Amino acid sequence: MRCRKDLTMQVSPNIVDQHVHSRYSPDSTEELEAIVRHAQSLGKPFVVTTDHFDYDCKFFKKDVLIDMPEYERETALLRSKYDIDIRQGIEVGYRQDYFNEINAYLRQYSFDLVLLSVHNNGVLDFAEDAYHEQPLERVFADYFTHVFHAVNEMDNYDVVAHLDYFVRYAKRTIGVEHYEQAHSILYDIMKVIISKDKALELNTAGLFRQGWIHPHSYLLKMYIDMGGKLFSLGSDAHRLSHYEKGFSEAIELLKSFNIREIVQFKNRVPQLVAI
Secondary structure (H helix, E strand, O other): OOOOOOOOOOOOOOOOOOOEOOOOOOOOOOOHHHHHHHHHHOOOOEEEEEEEEEEEEOOOOEEEOOOHHHHHHHHHHHHHHOOOEEEEEEEEEOOHHHHHHHHHHHHHOOOOEEEEEOOEOOOOEOOOHHHHOOOHHHHHHHHHHHHHHHHHHOOOOOEEOOOOHHHHHOOOOOOHHHHHHOHHHHHHHHHHHHHOOOEEEEEHHHHHOOOOOEOOHHHHHHHHHOOOOOEEEEOOEOOHHHOOOOHHHHHHHHHHOOOOEEEEEEOOEEEEEEO
């Protein structure tokens, strides 16, 4: 689905961006207070940030761990300062070899929302040129095998973020035929997501990279045809100007599949919101 001119249209105040990064992520400099003020100015009932948490991050060549004591201290301060519900989220970058460490970390803190992602395979980040120099069939098989392990082995998550994340960085044109070739493992992924009642994220950052919302409409249709009903909206914003960017497109896409509700989370409990 291609970008359209109505991307800046303001969406309902009740619909809140559920994939947002602040300075607590190494790839963002946006102050948490600025995000809170912006959400309040839009009349949002709450605001949530989902900063990166990746052991052995191959992109930054280090563990990417949120400074939770500072984050919770600042969140408490902002709650006393602003009349808006400030919720705590996290984006977990899954690695099978860090299963125990990830779960131990998540048990230490209280989150309203946990996003599940895969960003690397233990050798290369999925954004690296070296990864995309491999044959496309191998890339698809490797990436989605890691996604399957993530959704199947993890239980402590709420939303599967940018399901086909790696295509953002592809150097080749990717089309429906490539997804069709990976149908078997994609079916297995969707079956697990649905059986666990996890939400599928519509991540609008893809609109401004490869020209479609994550996941590709092939995957979205598969999820819906298999009985999937839970959808979350996220811009993957790393700067304030990207907050909710592309949401009108995402809502239009959902409505084209006759979807009329999304889910938003508080204390890890899904709440249905009409679109």
